[in-house]
Amino acid sequence: MIHSSLFISNFDKGEQIMRKTGIRIVSFIIIFCFLIGYVNHVLSVKSGGIYRTQKFYELEDNTVDVLVLGSSHAFANINTAVLWKEYGIASYILGGSSQPMWNTYFYLKEALKTQTPKLIVLEGYRVVEEEEYVMDSFIITNTYGMKWSRNKIDAIRTSVPEERQMAFLLGYTQYHNRYTELSEEDFLRDRGSKMYENWKGSQILMKTTPLEVPNIGDDIADIKLTEKTEKYYRAIIELAQEKEIPIMIVISPYGGIVPDDQALFQTAEKIAGEYGVPFVNYNDRSDLLRINYETDLAEESHLNYRGGYKLSKALGEYMVSHYDISDHRGETIYTSWEDDSRYLYALMTNQQMKEMTDVDEIQEYIQEQNYDVFLSIDGYGSADNETSGKFLDRMGIVDLGYGGGIWYLKNGREHIWKSGDGEAVWFFETQHNDFGVKRTRLEDGSYKNEIIIDNQIYKTVQNGVNVVVFDQTAGEVVDSFGLDADDVYKLKR
Numbered sequence: 001m002i003h004s005s006l007f008i009s010n011f012d013k014g015e016q017i018m019r020k021t022g023i024r025i026v027s028f029i030i031i032f033c034f035l036i037g038y039v040n041h042v043l044s045v046k047s048g049g050i051y052r053t054q055k056f057y058e059l060e061d062n063t064v065d066v067l068v069l070g071s072s073h074a075f076a077n078i079n080t081a082v083l084w085k086e087y088g089i090a091s092y093i094l095g096g097s098s099q100p101m102w103n104t105y106f107y108l109k110e111a112l113k114t115q116t117p118k119l120i121v122l123e124g125y126r127v128v129e130e131e132e133y134v135m136d137s138f139i140i141t142n143t144y145g146m147k148w149s150r151n152k153i154d155a156i157r158t159s160v161p162e163e164r165q166m167a168f169l170l171g172y173t174q175y176h177n178r179y180t181e182l183s184e185e186d187f188l189r190d191r192g193s194k195m196y197e198n199w200k201g202s203q204i205l206m207k208t209t210p211l212e213v214p215n216i217g218d219d220i221a222d223i224k225l226t227e228k229t230e231k232y233y234r235a236i237i238e239l240a241q242e243k244e245i246p247i248m249i250v251i252s253p254y255g256g257i258v259p260d261d262q263a264l265f266q267t268a269e270k271i272a273g274e275y276g277v278p279f280v281n282y283n284d285r286s287d288l289l290r291i292n293y294e295t296d297l298a299e300e301s302h303l304n305y306r307g308g309y310k311l312s313k314a315l316g317e318y319m320v321s322h323y324d325i326s327d328h329r330g331e332t333i334y335t336s337w338e339d340d341s342r343y344l345y346a347l348m349t350n351q352q353m354k355e356m357t358d359v360d361e362i363q364e365y366i367q368e369q370n371y372d373v374f375l376s377i378d379g380y381g382s383a384d385n386e387t388s389g390k391f392l393d394r395m396g397i398v399d400l401g402y403g404g405g406i407w408y409l410k411n412g413r414e415h416i417w418k419s420g421d422g423e424a425v426w427f428f429e430t431q432h433n434d435f436g437v438k439r440t441r442l443e444d445g446s447y448k449n450e451i452i453i454d455n456q457i458y459k460t461v462q463n464g465v466n467v468v469v470f471d472q473t474a475g476e477v478v479d480s481f482g483l484d485a486d487d488v489y490k491l492k493r
Helices: 004-043 048-056 080-087 101-111 136-141 150-159 162-170 227-242 259-274 305-322 332-354 359-368 386-394
Strands: 066-070 091-095 119-123 247-251 279-281 372-378 405-410 414-418 424-429 434-441 447-453 456-458 464-471 476-484 490-492
Touching: 048 091, 048 136, 066 101, 080 091, 080 305, 080 332, 091 101, 101 150, 101 227, 119 227, 119 305, 150 162, 227 247, 227 259, 247 259, 259 279, 305 332, 332 359, 332 464, 332 476, 359 386, 359 476, 372 434, 372 447, 386 464, 386 476, 405 434, 405 447, 447 464
Parallel strands: 066 091, 066 119, 119 247, 247 279
Antiparallel strands: 372 405, 372 464, 405 414, 424 434, 434 447, 447 456, 464 476, 476 490
16 A cells, blocks of 8 residues: 555655756756857848847837938938037938838838837938849848838848748848858947947038039939839828828938939939929039038948038938927937937047147137047157147147157146156056056167057057047047157158
């Protein structure tokens, strides 16, 4: 006869073993899923278009007053910092490179889950799209940032031929071999960049390409949009109107416009007119923007930071004049817009300095903008020359009796550290950057100076004055130049 207490004891032990086994299995599954998710995050493509969408999901609900949609003509040309600083407009640019209208439509559907903007701005350049399916890289850029939802599935199905849809839906198959391309940013939050901490989607371009003023002629006959492009162009407008959100269409000015582009824009404008939607083609108004095609374009397709400033200022003025859009400057919940604006303005200010060639102008600009400065006198450089002497004197460096040395000036004026006569070393760090200055005595009795920022040594000239200008707001080296003693202290970069 089996004793009942023994039976119960064995049963309890069995139950405990099963429970422990179950816990181990569940724990293994959780850890496995976490690892797979992490590996997937590391290997996944991190283009601006994908990250722009992912950062959109981090926004507080119903904080975006102006939602800008479109391709690179939207995020390169329209500057959220200008809209904020000049008008207090809380805008976000949600788009990707070469984004066709069907992807823009699904972006809008996804955005309206969490945001109810006061205005939708569609940068409509991609009405020129002629293909039914764009390149794979653009399909990935314009779909892989979306969260899993019906919208993402529909976006992929619309973007990819039926026989290839499963590969894109699986996602991992498109980037599983990226391990050979991995860099530090793949493992870091916000890709390890200050740019992305408060990013609102703008990706302004700094280079300048002088171009001729485009001449597309007059009396251009309309050209029909492709069936697929027109379908989703109309769908964007109809969705906005269904949600009772005002929408306007904008075409940014660009240097490479041709008659066929203009013909398609004319057709798009007539379609917008059917819905009573404003359509502003700034290629027809570039003179009102005062666009200078020699200085304001990055290349044929996009404006640079100067041209983008002009467009954004004019666009912001149009918005506040025609729509009920609040000025949120000073409101705590919009601090990230203020921070993003400060960062982008710092980038534009920094670019202006990089383009300067006059030493006196550079010196004045350094102190006006409160840049941090690392400065060394190397080799047989001295203050005896008029150029170097004036520069050093204006920077407040007058104690040159021992010859050579290194200085660190905060805000271009405040002397924080100097090397003194002899060997010296000093290191410090901020949230994003590491700094070091070293002065080492060599065997021949001379000294070697090193200015080190983020493990990179900066030295432009061997003999003369070396200057490294750093911007704490942007977290970047603005400029590194030298006054070359071997060439009568001319500016060298």
